Amino acid sequence: MVVFAAVLAMISNLSVNEPDNRRRRVTTALMVLPAAASTVVGTLLAEHRLVSDVLFVLVMMTAVWIRRYGPRGTALGMAMFIPYFFTQFLQARPAQLPALLAAVGVGIGSTLLLRGGVFAEKPEKVLDDLLRAVRAHVHALALAVIDVLEAPAGDEKAIDAALRDLHRRRTRLNDTMLLVVDRIEQLRDERGEPDEEAGEDDPRRALSLAVADLELAAERLAVSTRRLADDPARPGALEPEVREALLGGVRGIASATATGAPEPLRAAVLDAARRSVEELAAEHSGARPREQRVAFAIVRLADALTSGEGGEPAVPAPVTLAEPPEDEGEEDDESGRPVDRIALSTRQAIQVGVATSLAIVVGELISPARWYWAVIATFVVFAGTVSRGEVLARGWQRLVGTVGGVVAGMLLAVLVGGRPVPTLILLAACVFLALYLFRISVGLLAFWITAVLALLYGLIGQFSVETLVLRVIETAVGGALGALAALVVLPKHTRAAFQEALDDTVLALDETLGATVDRMTGRPPTGLPVVLARTADEKLGTLRQRAEPLDNPLPRRHGRGSYQRALRVLTAVDHYARALARLSDRIVVPGWAPTLDPAVARVRANVAGLGELLGPGGAAGSQEIVSAEELVDAAEAWAARCDDPGLRRDLLSAVLPLRRIDQVVVGFAGDLAGGPAPAQEPAESRG
């Protein structure tokens, strides 16, 4: 009963992922209802094994199916599953119902009291913490740039390793920025402030833009460093004084972004960073364009960091949005295959039903006393997955984690020798680590939970190596049955899942570019470009996740294509689309439309064409990709004739990201088609 209450407290913490405190409290409180219901039903049926097993499978299927209702559905599903499992595991009797229901109240009540009351999140504090995390990621990115610049000339391996590290750090910065923007939007939602009405006096809008500027500046440093590394001369061959100047600048950025650096020191080192590269940035000879780009990026990042510390970023005026078309959202995007017409939650519910039924039977055959380990392993491998590749990966991680946990648990159990006080301290530590690490990997969760079990068995004098080995076997069987169901029952191919996310990303990028050009030319956009750009960024995050199990060359493709390279190209497009969206905050020039519209239309068509080219039909089903260079040149020529020097600079800076998008897309499309490599290989597509 004590364990039951404690596990319910844990589950009601972990499964409630609502964004704000109020919704979190409501969801936690609502968990009492399904938890109590399944406790009552499970207890009343515990004596009737066959009926209770059938119902157990139905409960698990419902718990998976209900995930379609978002975070609240997921939490309520877990509240249904765990108590039912415990009633079967404990073989509860009707006489124990009052105590079991008390445990439900105590477990969930503890969470409500602590998470919803005593330690409730303070949104402003969380935002401060996230902003600190952004600086920490910029710091890590600066350190990675230092590694690239310091890599010895000719050491391809070291430079490539440093560039990979730089790419990883850029991705992490991007993930954290999404959290910051979510948090800012959440704060705005709580106050009922719609984004499009936010104007110059809205500090959160200003903060949101300052953070977007900081991210773009940091990405620019990463991109320019990568381009420098692409130089045949390699950074190791840089002239010593140029290298020292760049290193001085990047080290200044790193010092200013270190956590705990005092404020006066920050301003001083950022100034020093600018001074370190000012000579290089002021050069007009054009002899070192790549080095100069890194210098510009350092200055811009230093400025963005200063702006983030209290400066004033450019805040746009409120914008009027276009009316959405009436048939929006009614598009049928389902593909022809029957499996794709079934909702993810329904498909997974069926898979879970089949897999857990098998797990009950096989688990029981292996060990009538501990069959539930196989069932739990089967149930857990489906959580948060979309494709069979992800299910396989989770099953494998859980098995490896369990094996490691058995070894660690045996060592810990031997170490404490069943003494209660050290065992309880270690138990708390292992539980904490399991909860801390579970979002990183299901394997780490399995590792620490297995260690907890070993300690618990030691505490009650039931520790045995055989029991832990049995846990490994049951986990392996459960994971294998889960993987089997994912492979055989209504399988969702990993590539199909990737394709879906790819289509979403391409569509979101297209919408961003469309809204951006509308706003720049004075037409009402369908949405705020920066908000649409953020959505595209989120879609790209999903695409990145779906690409993880795929690391093989693209099927039926010639040339140097790979999923990872496709990702890098789309990351570059996303970066430049965000830069363009941000610029649209301060550029409104209706007269630019005749030359800008055709250029953007061609670029959008090329992005859509790339999406089709990467799709199952390949080159056969895709529209032709033709460089928009001449159209972009025309838009640039119009911008260059602008009389206002400030506006001219802004217009020209808007042409640059457009040109880059076209270059990366056309270059990659050429490679996929097996054509000659483009004359100017884009920085982001460097394989």
Place this chain on the structure above:
Amino acid sequence: MRGRAWIGELRTWVTGVDPGLGRLRLAGVATAAMVLAAVAMSAVRAAPGSPSPWWCSPRCWR
């Protein structure tokens, strides 16, 4: 000085690896809630008039 720099790097790494310290907070609160629930439930079970403490039997720890 080197020690302070090392601590600074560690702080920066921790800040970056757990953005907003969300995981740390959630794990801490969840552990505290589990302990609170266990203590509260033990108190309920130990209260006079409660049924026999069958929950501490090894059968329940299988």
